[in-house]
Amino acid sequence: MISETLIVEKGVSAGDPWVTVDAPKVHEALAALKTEGYTLLVFLSCVDHLVDASRSWPARYEVVYQLRNMETREQLRLRTFIEGDPPHIDSVHDVFPPANWDERETYDMFGIVFDGHPELTRILMPDDWVGYPLRRDYPVGGEPVEFSEEHEMWQTAPDKA
Amino acid sequence: MTDTISRGVTVDRTGEAGAFGGELLTINFGPHHPSTHGVLRLIVDLDGEQVRRLKPVIGYLHTGIEKQMEALRWQQGVTVTDRHDYLSPPINNLAYALAVEKLMGVEVPPRANALRVIMSELTRLSSHLVWMGTSGLELGAMSMLMYCFRERDTILDMNEEISGFRMHTSYIRPGGVMADSTPRFLEMLDQFCRDMPGHVDEYEALLTNNPIWRSRTIGIGILSAEDAKVLGATGPMLRGSGVAWDLRRSMPYSGYENYDFEIATSDMCDCYGRYLVRIKEMRESIKILRQALDRLPDGPVNVDDRKMLPPPREELETSMEAVIHHFKLFTEGYSVPPGDVYVAVESGRGENGCYIASDGTHKPRRVKFRSASFVNLQALERMALNHFLADMVAIIGTADTVLGDCDR
Amino acid sequence: MGIEALAESLGKNILTTSLGKLVGWGRGNSVWPAQFGLACCAIEMIATATAGVDIARFGSEAFRASPRQSDLMIVSGRVSQKMAPILRTIYDQMPEPKWVISMGACASTGGVFNNYALLQGVDKIVPVDVYIPGCPPRPEDLLNALMILQERIKAQGILPRQ
Numbered sequence: 001m002i003s004e005t006l007i008v009e010k011g012v013s014a015g016d017p018w019v020t021v022d023a024p025k026v027h028e029a030l031a032a033l034k035t036e037g038y039t040l041l042v043f044l045s046c047v048d049h050l051v052d053a054s055r056s057w058p059a060r061y062e063v064v065y066q067l068r069n070m071e072t073r074e075q076l077r078l079r080t081f082i083e084g085d086p087p088h089i090d091s092v093h094d095v096f097p098p099a100n101w102d103e104r105e106t107y108d109m110f111g112i113v114f115d116g117h118p119e120l121t122r123i124l125m126p127d128d129w130v131g132y133p134l135r136r137d138y139p140v141g142g143e144p145v146e147f148s149e150e151h152e153m154w155q156t157a158p159d160k161a
Numbered sequence: 162m163t164d165t166i167s168r169g170v171t172v173d174r175t176g177e178a179g180a181f182g183g184e185l186l187t188i189n190f191g192p193h194h195p196s197t198h199g200v201l202r203l204i205v206d207l208d209g210e211q212v213r214r215l216k217p218v219i220g221y222l223h224t225g226i227e228k229q230m231e232a233l234r235w236q237q238g239v240t241v242t243d244r245h246d247y248l249s250p251p252i253n254n255l256a257y258a259l260a261v262e263k264l265m266g267v268e269v270p271p272r273a274n275a276l277r278v279i280m281s282e283l284t285r286l287s288s289h290l291v292w293m294g295t296s297g298l299e300l301g302a303m304s305m306l307m308y309c310f311r312e313r314d315t316i317l318d319m320n321e322e323i324s325g326f327r328m329h330t331s332y333i334r335p336g337g338v339m340a341d342s343t344p345r346f347l348e349m350l351d352q353f354c355r356d357m358p359g360h361v362d363e364y365e366a367l368l369t370n371n372p373i374w375r376s377r378t379i380g381i382g383i384l385s386a387e388d389a390k391v392l393g394a395t396g397p398m399l400r401g402s403g404v405a406w407d408l409r410r411s412m413p414y415s416g417y418e419n420y421d422f423e424i425a426t427s428d429m430c431d432c433y434g435r436y437l438v439r440i441k442e443m444r445e446s447i448k449i450l451r452q453a454l455d456r457l458p459d460g461p462v463n464v465d466d467r468k469m470l471p472p473p474r475e476e477l478e479t480s481m482e483a484v485i486h487h488f489k490l491f492t493e494g495y496s497v498p499p500g501d502v503y504v505a506v507e508s509g510r511g512e513n514g515c516y517i518a519s520d521g522t523h524k525p526r527r528v529k530f531r532s533a534s535f536v537n538l539q540a541l542e543r544m545a546l547n548h549f550l551a552d553m554v555a556i557i558g559t560a561d562t563v564l565g566d567c568d569r
Numbered sequence: 570m571g572i573e574a575l576a577e578s579l580g581k582n583i584l585t586t587s588l589g590k591l592v593g594w595g596r597g598n599s600v601w602p603a604q605f606g607l608a609c610c611a612i613e614m615i616a617t618a619t620a621g622v623d624i625a626r627f628g629s630e631a632f633r634a635s636p637r638q639s640d641l642m643i644v645s646g647r648v649s650q651k652m653a654p655i656l657r658t659i660y661d662q663m664p665e666p667k668w669v670i671s672m673g674a675c676a677s678t679g680g681v682f683n684n685y686a687l688l689q690g691v692d693k694i695v696p697v698d699v700y701i702p703g704c705p706p707r708p709e710d711l712l713n714a715l716m717i718l719q720e721r722i723k724a725q726g727i728l729p730r731q
């Protein structure tokens with residue numbers, strides 16, 4: 001386990017262990033975890049906690065790193081919270097090469113800037129797209145559908161959802 | 162000199178000299194190209210005919226599935242999961258269903274688990290069949306397409322029998338499966354398990370020792386075990402490099418630990434190795450199907466939870482409570498306790514995972530699909546470097562990327 | 570074969586028709602689709618070309634990789650905002666006369682994906698002749714659409730499309 005000094009909080013969610021670290025320490029923590037055997041970064045993503053009443057969140061964006069130890073088959077989720085516009089966090093593509101595209105996707109979808117990434121461009125959306133689609137205040141879009149009560153709600157995702 | 166192919170994707174042409182006296186040439190491969198398995202676009206720097214640099218550009222099939230899931234209720238989301246990796250819909254359903262069940266802390270009955278395994282293996286077979294048919298076609302073995310799609314159609318007929326739909330079955334749902342299997346389905350499955358080994362022999366007779374197939378695939382697209390691990394490759398890409406990692410065995414789910422099967426691996430690390438792995442996997446899948454069919458337990462196929470699944474039709478006529486549950490379920494759906502969870506299952510392409518964050522409401526806060534194609538595609542550059550452009554087709558083919566899975 | 574022998578062999582089998590009908594007949598029975606697979610529907614499109622369903626019975630087995638050699642674009646699958654300009658380019662590259670079949674719910678209306686990423690119906694960018702419902706439509710549905718299209722082509726003759 002990484003040194004307790006890095007860990008802010010830890011727990012288990014539905015059977016999956018997780019730890020929280022401070023955002024500036026993410027690179028350090030992941031590098032340490034890699035030497036401890038968590039050699040595979042399964043995925044990296046983000047959750048937008050805008051208007052989320054389920055608990056009090058330290059910040060709006062939660063960046064999630066799912067790690068796996070291929071020998072012992074243990075899994076660990078590393079979480080960190082960031083704020084700002086745009087939010088910044090260190091890139092970890094040098095520790096885990098598959099993070100390269102995952103970080104580009106997270107940038108594309110949430111507008112999170114990964115400092116130190118070699119080529120932080122949009123990956124899924126067209127290059128001239130405006131906005132970050134997976135943010136909660138970005139409307140689902142599409143066209144209104146007759147006889148559907150819910151469509152209006154989708155359009156204004158932030159406070160009603 | 163800089164050529165801007167499109168905004169954001171710049172390719173520098175420095176007039177760099179290639180090894181053959183000419184200049185490096187930048188070409189665009191896709192997104193509309195018959196050999197890219199969908200809408201993959203590659204920007205390739207060619208030296209003569211050899212690939213010196215390669216840059217995949219994806220997103221041409223970005224469907225907004227993750228956003229769509231946030232706008233749908235938990236049970237509606239199943240429909241959408243079918244459609245991201247469109248060659249293995251029930252496996253996507255399974256990942257989602259397992260994740261929701263894990264968050265809610267429910268266990269499905271044994272018969273549901275067995276049916277889930279049956280559907281997963283049938284899908285794996287049909288996915289490999291489509292792969293083999295189209296890859297064969299791309300490398301010039303046109304008849305493979307005809308043979309493989311014949312058997313795939315048998316599988317789709319079975320899908321239709323059990324769920325009423327050919328491709329996007331939505332059969333596996335949180336809380337169990339859509340409906341119990343019909344006797345006819347079991348008969349069809351039995352017949353299929355008898356016929357299929359012979360068909361696999363047929364494919365092998367057509368390809369395994371075929372000199373053209375061998376010379377197009379052996380030694381092409383080498384991915385060492387080290388590289389595969391570092392790049393996070395999963396599925397036949399990893400096993401084709403000799404690493405025995407299969408989630409069905411390494412981190413079993415849905416009762417896979419009770420089945421007797423082998424993990425297919427090959428030490429060849431090339432396109433041919435990946436082909437051998439898939440052939441072996443097809444044989445193992447038939448074995449699993451046979452075991453599942455022989456040991457199919459009796460009992461219910463859904464959890465007994467009126468808050469999660471609608472009551473049976475008969476109850477609606479007699480019980481007021483059932484009507485209320487029914488109404489609630491179809492107007493606002495159920496809610497899932499807050500928390501987040503990650504579940505991974507093995508699809509035909511590798512690790513197909515589903516990460517769900519719930520905020521306790523009746524819609525997910527975030528659903529993320531960890532798709533095998535997205536990660537495996539990053540290994541393409543490593544595999545294709547210094548190969549001929551024509552070999553790219555074999556390499557893309559055996560990587561078996563599904564762009565719907567990749568772009569979601 | 571000498572000209573007399575040819576006349577002999579034809580015997581009395583002379584057919585008179587209008588040029589429009591002849592051209593319509595020829596065009597209608599040799600519709601070459603562009604090989605343009607997008608998503609799940611494309612798999613069913615491939616299935617249509619295989620032995621079980623056999624689109625060759627209707628003269629359309631020649632899926633051309635180049636738009637310049639094809640008459641028919643089967644939009645088989647969802648069209649994303651990123652793909653839309655490319656689809657239009659391919660359509661523009663096809664020589665006249667050309668037709669479009671919109672295969673599946675996604676291509677026709679956006680299907681289950683009513684969201685920011687997808688074009689809500691391919692008819693926003695290209696004119697569509699036949700829509701096929703279904704998600705995905707069965708291969709037989711595609712054949713049916715092709716037959717409907719053939720009827721139209723035959724009726725159209727040499728006139729330019731309205």
Ligand code: SF4
Pocket residue numbers: 244247608609610645646647672673674675676680703704705706
């Ligand atoms: S209509 Fe259905 S099958 Fe066709 S592309 Fe859309 S989601 Fe896929």
